[in-house]
Amino acid sequence: MALLITPGQWGDAPQLIPVMERIRVGRLGGGRPRTRPDHLGGDKAYSSRRNRRYLRRRQIKHTIPEPNNQRANRKRRGSQGGRPAGFDRMVYRRRNEVERTINALKNFRAVATRFDKRAYVFQGTITAAAIRLWLRT
Numbered sequence: 001m002a003l004l005i006t007p008g009q010w011g012d013a014p015q016l017i018p019v020m021e022r023i024r025v026g027r028l029g030g031g032r033p034r035t036r037p038d039h040l041g042g043d044k045a046y047s048s049r050r051n052r053r054y055l056r057r058r059q060i061k062h063t064i065p066e067p068n069n070q071r072a073n074r075k076r077r078g079s080q081g082g083r084p085a086g087f088d089r090m091v092y093r094r095r096n097e098v099e100r101t102i103n104a105l106k107n108f109r110a111v112a113t114r115f116d117k118r119a120y121v122f123q124g125t126i127t128a129a130a131i132r133l134w135l136r137t
Contacts, residue, residue, distance in 0.1 A: 003126055005119045013045045017054050036060055041095045052085065063091045105129050 002022035004015055025034040040055060040062040047064050055062045066074075066085050074081035106112045108129040116122040 001130065003123060003130070005123050005126075011045070013048060013051065016042070016046055016051050020054070020058075020060075039063070039091070041092060041098070043095065047085075063088050063095075065092065101133065104133055108132075 002019050002024075004019050004022065006015060020040075023035055023037065025037075027033060036058055037060060040060055042051075042062065042064045044065050044067045047067055047070060052062070052064070064085065065087055071084070074084065105126065108125075110116070110125050111129050114122060116125055
């Protein structure tokens with residue numbers, strides 16, 4: 001799991017690449033940790049050209065819907081617009097697990113109200129809340 005603390009007014013989508021760079025999954029037998037997930041799911045906000053290019057370059061399979069304005073722009077350009085992004089509805093339905101986890105984290109009062117003024121303290125608060133959620137399951 002990787003967490004990145006940003007100011008409240010920042011968007012989530014530009015933070016995809018920094019979060020992906022922080023992912024480290026240890027291997028059972030030792031060795032270098034994995035840094036590439038098997039699959040990534042995101043909502044329409046993550047559908048930027050920059051994010052898709054990054055995922056393709058790292059060979060990460062992804063399920064991100066194409067927003068209507070991007071679809072219309074691609075179709076308007078004709079054959080120069082490229083082909084539509086692949087999308088699997090059944091895989092996309094699992095995205096609600098992430099949304100439910102974020103809502104469960106917000107049930108912790110210290111996370112929801114953010115009393116902590118320093119980012120490193122808040123990072124510890126979120127990490128402790130995430131570990132508690134993980135241990136419950």
